[in-house]
Amino acid sequence: MPKMLAAYFKNISLKTKVSLTVTLLFFLFVTSASYLALLYSEQKFKEYIFTQQFSLVTCLANNIDDKLRIAQDALIAVAATVPEDCLTHPDLGQAFLDRQTGIMSIFDNGIFLLSYQGRLIAESPYLPNRRGRDISFRDFHRITVATGKPFISDPYVSTHNPGHPAINVTAPILDKQGKMIAILAGGLDLLGENFLAELSKVKIGNAGYHFLIANNRTLIVHPDKSRIMKSVAAPGVNKLIDLALQGFEGSGETVTSYGIPMLTSIKRLRMTSWILGANFPASEAFATLNTTKHYFGLATLLASSILLLVSWLATRRLMSPLAAMTRHVEHLQEKTGTARQIKVVSTDEVGVLATAFNTMVDTLDRQHESMKERIHLAVAEIRQKDQMLIQQGRFVAMGEMFNNIAHQWRQPLNNIGLILQNIQLTCEDGEIDAKALNKELESAMEVVMHMSHTIDDFRNFFRQDKEKQEFVVNKVITNSLEIVAAILESQAIRVDIAAQGDVTATGYQNEYGQVLLNILANARDVFVERNIEKPCITITLGSENGRSVLSIRDNGGGIPEEIMPKIFDPYFTTKDKSMGTGIGLYMSKVIIENNMNGRLTARNSAEGAEFIIEV
Incomplete structure (x- = not known):
């Protein structure tokens, strides 16, 4: 076969030889250049997704921390006003709890008045035949008594809403000498309608989602409600989860316990030892980029079959939008407003990629503005509290x-x-x-x-x-x-x-x-x-x-x-x-x-x- 090709090559004209040689060199050059450009774009694209996704997770983590702090502060403030006779007269304790409509709007799994020994004095909403029940075996009671400080528990199976996973926030009740004499607790139903449960409804793209895990690998929040209170993954299965439990914060690629490649971002909460994570399927994240690479390869093969000059002009024209997009991505952090959008000048693969990119940037910008507004409101609230203190x-x-x-x-x-x-x-x-x-x-x-x-x-x-x-x-x-x-x-x-x-x-x-x-x-x-x-x-x-x-x-x-x-x-x-x-x-x-x-x-x-x- 090689001898036949050599004989054929000897018999063709010089013009054809030059054309074939130039076309081959052009093909090799375009192929190599295209590969490097796409590799660079893919790397930058990944870095951008990781940066934006981690920024989103950080904002969400700060938001959850703020809400947990507000809930805990509200509980502490109410605990400071509990009359001591409510601890010895359950009916008075029940009447006191029923009046606390403010914190009841936060804790959808009820609020509870517990004795120092762990007996249930009163709860709101009231449930019959539960007063005097011993719950001293619960971690939230044991740790609050041991430390004398407010505590946010890991998830447990609630008896107030039987079978529902829940967490409890506690605040010690002190006598006039500062000695703890009881505990005020508020519960959040992880299957209910509260700020923790709402987290599972926040999507990333079409199939991306957020999850929240405790330090013992127990799932606290997940879109699949059946997985709550189960282990997120065995050690060694999900490397990023293992690193997160060792203190890692950031983004990276990993494979879930179901074998699905994911782009995962991890952020630890400040108020507890919980870990907030975001999973974005790699197939969805890189779908547009992969489609672009496929069609670009076909275009390169087609361009290599025509004359050198036409191929060179066509290739340069095809490459210019992608090169412009790469430069845009490189300097995206320096741009604001409409300057962050890529100008769509075609409806081909690059145009589809640019449109998808613009949609993603617009979504992330809206989320960023929403977070800024929440931060502004939180700062205003803190300043108002400072003025009251002064x-x-x-x-x-x-x-x-x-x-x-x-x-x-x-x-x-x-x-x-x-x-x-x-x-x-x-x-x-x-x-x-x-x-x-x-x-x-x-x-x-x-x-x-x-x-x-x-x-x-x-x-x-x-x-x-x-x-x-x-x-x-x-x-x-x-x-x-x-x-x-x-x-x-x-x-x-x-x-x-x-x-x-x-x-x-x-x-x-x-x-x-x-x-x-x-x-x-x-x-x-x-x-x-x-x-x-x-x-x-x-x-x-x-x-x-x-x-x-x-x-x-x-x-x-x-x-x-x-x-x-x-x-x-x-x-x-x-x-x-x-x-x-x-x-x-x-x-x-x-x-x-x-x-x-x-x-x-x-x-x-x-x-x-x-x-x-x-x-």
Whole structure:
């Protein structure tokens, strides 16, 4: 056969030989170039799908985290309002639960009031013959009792909706001393209508879906309801699931336990140890790309059979749309709005691919805008809560102000009383004259003017500044100490001040003073609570790198290391509820760091706690 081809090739014309040679070289070149271009496009296409899919999963995970946090916070807030007599009178507990329409709209599997020992006190909606049932064997009860903290359980088979898989969110109920005495729990039916169950309805393309698994491989959410509470896959079957359980987050190609190739993205939730995943069938993801490669090969074979010039022009024309699409995909992240769309100039395979690509980009952009809107609403909600906390902090500060006024006025009022008694005794003895009376009245008026001046000092100190301005920190320290001087003297608390000249800062002078008062009040409370001998507060003022640095250090024994990371959290307090709200330090941090672009930190020194304000 080779000899026959060689003989044939010798007998044909030079023109035919050149044409055949050029055509062969052209075919090899076009084939090679086409293969490399398609390989590159496929890689970029995969990277883009992985990036967009992981971005979608991340947004969904953040959304689920936000809803779990809101549900848990709502439960904690209700738990703080449970009357203690509801724990001993089930009917009162039932009436209390039935009134909680807010959290009942979140927990579609009911809300439950449980005793510390794990007995069911009441549940809403009410089910007969269930009060007193022992559920102490449930993990959510055991772990909540063991830790004393809120808990989100793994899925279990519910008895409230028999046979339904569910999860429970718990919040401890504390007595006035902060000791846990019961548990408030809310259930989510994984077959019901809630934000977890709705996740299974969110599709990717035609056959793509989302799933949620626990750290023990148990499926929590899946479009196939029969698979919920079953193992997602045995170890070694699905490599990405195995990696996810070891801490992996990202995207990759894998094969499911049913042998279906998938593009999978994995993201772990922050509120629990659960893992959110998205599966997009590889056959669907690459269908358009595979179709394009098939037709492009046919076009290449056809082009190779014509003259070199025509083949070259035709190939260049066919390749230009695909090359333009590749360049578009490479710079897609830099484009916005309609610039992200590929201009469709034909109805061939490349046009079909471009149309499908545009549809996918449009879908992802809409989902992205939806996520941005949700994030915006969540941020607005958080800001509103911050404003409420700051307002509460101001009320607490006003309470401190009244207490300080009482201490400031006690001695002047005693002086006025003594003056009045002296006038009365003089009158009874008949020894009063106009001169002596005027002298006593002048003394009384001096005391009254002092009290009036005190009122002005307090009013000016707690007036809210409207604009940032430069102020002298030394003056703020002096004014703050004058306000609390009486109460500090009454408790024998010494204050030492060391300042490096006049130090200035830019911000809100009165709010800065409120922060200083909060820290001084906390130190005073620690001295009283721990019965510290010779209590002392040391205030050191200086400057560093163009910023004022104020240190407030006490000898009260310091802050336990285990709670140090939490002291600036809202509503966190180690005091009795009647002594503190837990928002003083949180509000102080917001004022210094958010309102004045400064820094408020805390640490333990040799003798006690030290707070540092840098502005």
